[in-house]
Amino acid sequence: MKQRTSFGQHTLAGEYFTSAEIFAxxxxxxFGRHWLLAGHVAQLPEPGSYFLFELDRESVLLVRDAAxxxxxxxxxxxxxxxxxxxxxxxxxxxxLQCSYHAWTYGFDGALRAAPNMxxxxxxxxxxxxxxxxxxxxxxxxxxxxxxxxxxxxxxxxPALQGKFEHWRIEELRSVHQTVYEVEANWKLFFHxxxxxxxxxxxxxxxxxxxxxRNTENDLDEGPVLGGPMWMSNPEGSMTMHGGxxxxxxxxxxxxxxxxxxYYTLFPGAFLSFHPDYVLVHRAKALAIDRTQIVCDWYFxxxxxxxxxxxxxxxxxxxxxxxxxxxxxxxxxxKGVSSRAWEPGPYSELESQLAAFDRQYLRALGVEDPxxxxxxx
Numbered sequence: 231m232k233q234r235t236s237f238g239q240h241t242l243a244g245e246y247f248t249s250a251e252i253f254a255x256x257x258x259x260x261f262g263r264h265w266l267l268a269g270h271v272a273q274l275p276e277p278g279s280y281f282l283f284e285l286d287r288e289s290v291l292l293v294r295d296a297a298x299x300x301x302x303x304x305x306x307x308x309x310x311x312x313x314x315x316x317x318x319x320x321x322x323x324x325x326l327q328c329s330y331h332a333w334t335y336g337f338d339g340a341l342r343a344a345p346n347m348x349x350x351x352x353x354x355x356x357x358x359x360x361x362x363x364x365x366x367x368x369x370x371x372x373x374x375x376x377x378x379x380x381x382x383x384x385x386x387x388p389a390l391q392g393k394f395e396h397w398r399i400e401e402l403r404s405v406h407q408t409v410y411e412v413e414a415n416w417k418l419f420f421h422x423x424x425x426x427x428x429x430x431x432x433x434x435x436x437x438x439x440x441x442x443r444n445t446e447n448d449l450d451e452g453p454v455l456g457g458p459m460w461m462s463n464p465e466g467s468m469t470m471h472g473g474x475x476x477x478x479x480x481x482x483x484x485x486x487x488x489x490x491x492y493y494t495l496f497p498g499a500f501l502s503f504h505p506d507y508v509l510v511h512r513a514k515a516l517a518i519d520r521t522q523i524v525c526d527w528y529f530x531x532x533x534x535x536x537x538x539x540x541x542x543x544x545x546x547x548x549x550x551x552x553x554x555x556x557x558x559x560x561x562x563x564k565g566v567s568s569r570a571w572e573p574g575p576y577s578e579l580e581s582q583l584a585a586f587d588r589q590y591l592r593a594l595g596v597e598d599p600x601x602x603x604x605x606x
């Protein structure tokens with residue numbers, strides 16, 4: 231088993247959770263430049279299907295065209311900035327038309343019609359298509375990058391390449407979604423997800439299914455962090471009854487069927503691969519002290535169609551666990567917001583938190599983040 235270490239690091243200083251100046255830097259240098267998980271291809275089943283991804287002042291429209299290609303555009307008209315789509319998702323017929331002056335765009339973003347603009351000298355429709363947003367499709371999950379010249383997806387997240395193919399993620403469908411809004415800083419959710427040091431005390435049922443020391447992280451540096459945990463029952467899963475809600479994914483190895491794989495994707499997603507389903511958390515910083523978590527439970531269509539299929543034990547298990555964890559995040563945020571707070575030392579069971587903090591500080595532009603996090 232790989233030796234875990236926190237390199238003598240302490241937690242982040244309180245200012246990283248409470249400073250409006252640092253939060254403004256995060257919005258620009260982290261959320262404005264890194265790849266963000268927006269959704270899944272299953273949300274765009276037909277030509278004209280669309281959904282919105284919204285973060286801070288940005289609204290991005292993802293839409294499928296008649297050829298099946300998916301496009302991502304900034305959700306505003308190029309004339310005077312009016313939002314094109316105001317509903318979170320829906321079906322469009324033929325194109326996108328601005329409600330203000332009827333400028334009309336194809337799903338590919340090209341401006342098709344601009345009434346009366348032929349009277350404007352030098353106006354060329356080709357110069358006024360929708361502003362594109364960088365889009366990547368990784369095994370059916372759709373990622374966006376708001377930067378004008380983003381680092382290519384494969385170069386930014388190389389650890390994802392070749393992983394998780396046995397779960398056939400691109401074929402999965404969400405059977406349930408829960409949206410949580412929690413009064414805590416977004417980084418505390420990464421901290422909470424990345425360790426099971428707290429599990430015996432807070433999640434006794436979870437700890438029974440996967441004892442907190444039954445873990446080995448295979449990714450311990452960079453934007454993708456995590457690894458597997460061994461289940462006490464190799465034929466079980468993470469549910470209220472400890473059994474599976476569906477047959478295991480057909481391509482899994484025997485070793486994969488007996489484990490749960492937990493990974494964080496900096497800066498906005500947690501992926502949990504079970505033998506019978508995939509759980510996805512998407513974290514969005516709404517404010518310095520408020521975070522939205524969107525949680526989806528994904529199953530294979532064959533499992534969904536099987537007689538007696540019931541995902542509720544998996545939904546209830548993680549909803550209970552989530553709510554327990556979110557309360558911890560709220561309580562932790564109150565503590566790190568105190569003027570008396572001083573960073574505490576990480577245990578060796580919290581090596582992933584130390585790695586997250588290093589990645590976070592690198593993203594902010596801090597040189598030698600490990601030394602910044604060590605205390606004399």
